[in-house]
């Protein structure tokens with residue numbers, strides 16, 4: 001039996017040695033010798049278990065799901081070590097390449113992967129501190145990985161978040177849970193969040209939030225017609241929108257001055273993701289010794305949990321502010337208040353952090369042999385009637401903005417509704433233009449623009 005680990009935004013399968021289950025089936029090297037065929041890259045079960053039991057970051061091993069026994073038959077066996085990739089040092093892997101002065105940049109990891117793929121082929125492995133990655137850079141191979149997902153698809157666990165929740169005796173939440181624990185929560189939440197009729201019930205409230213956002217843009221524009229801190233304004237809008245869905249109550253982010261609770265939540269979420277980023281990649285010293293970054297991270301996470309607890313309690317206790325979603329969790333699904341809080345905090349954080357643009361699969365999308373003129377904005381290439389012929393697998397793999405399969409973004413319907421409503425209201429009111437240098441992407445847990453997005457909003461008359 002082999003096991004597969006999750007797929008990250010950079011088409012990496014973050015892995016333990018167990019990731020080989022996928023690699024063994026989909027190995028298609030570009031620039032390495034013929035002996036390294038995928039069929040050759042198979043690790044025997046006993047070798048696998050030896051590897052996993054010796055793994056210094058054993059928690060990753062629990063993040064696995066299994067390919068069932070009817071998977072493609074295995075042919076030959078070669079150790080995982082045969083997967084090409086930068087060699088790195090024991091324990092820290094290639095971490096030193098990122099830490100040294102003028103070295104590789106974490107926030108440009110997607111560029112590093114692009115270069116690595118040119119050097120090592122369509123499937124390569126890299127260990128960066130505690131993170132093991134297997135990176136796939138070919139849509140056809142990637143689609144096979146997608147199709148190999150079972151009932152409980154595994155996604156990378158954000159170890160610092162999991163560690164924090166464990167320390168505080170909390171559930172892992174939807175984003176970090178795996179296996180049956182994940183499935184149970186997912187089934188409960190899907191009934192409310194992925195059902196179109198449920199989400200449509202909130203279109204009027206979303207419309208009011210969008211109206212307030214447009215008013216906010218109008219008042220926040222400077223003499224150049226730009227909105228300083230546009231990202232922060234969007235951040236506020238997403239929080240207000242998801243808060244409206246979860247609590248059926250306005251949190252108060254969009255006035256000239258956010259309410260204290262909105263302000264505090266926004267500050268703490270920002271700090272949470274800022275401190276999460278280094279914790280994800282550094283050697284996890286925090287697990288044995290609370291480093292400064294860890295203490296800050298804990299501080300932000302504690303504050304977010306307190307706000308979540310306050311909002312959930314308020315919703316449960318005050319009938320006037322009671323929300324259908326919270327009531328459904330408490331009464332129909334018999335979830336304990338602490339479980340509800342953990343889930344709500346997950347949804348609030350996922351909702352605000354995934355907002356401005358998550359460019360998954362960066363390397364593939366910038367391959368001109370797959371996407372002609374990859375740097376050009378040619379939306380018509382995605383239209384059914386487009387003249388540009390695109391391989392159906394390449395096309396479907398490139399439409400993964402919401403992820404895929406049973407673990408696809410659970411906020412998709414809400415986010416689509418929010419975006420359609422707010423965009424139509426913005427465009428109805430303003431003409432948008434951009435007159436500055438091109439934006440570049442950087443990673444900050446998600447992929448974000450590297451500088452303020454100074455869009456000019458010109459009111460239509």
Ligand code: HEM
Nearest residue numbers: 174175347350351354401402403404407408409410411415
């Ligand atoms: C433009 C907005 C958004 C984008 C592009 C986006 C994208 C994604 C992606 C790519 C994933 C990973 C899926 C996978 O691994 O296959 C994901 C997961 C998730 N998203 Fe979103 N998302 C957005 C908005 C939201 C919103 C508004 C919410 C909350 C209401 C949300 C909650 C979640 C949660 C909880 C997960 C984890 C689901 C699970 O593991 O079962 N997202 N999102």
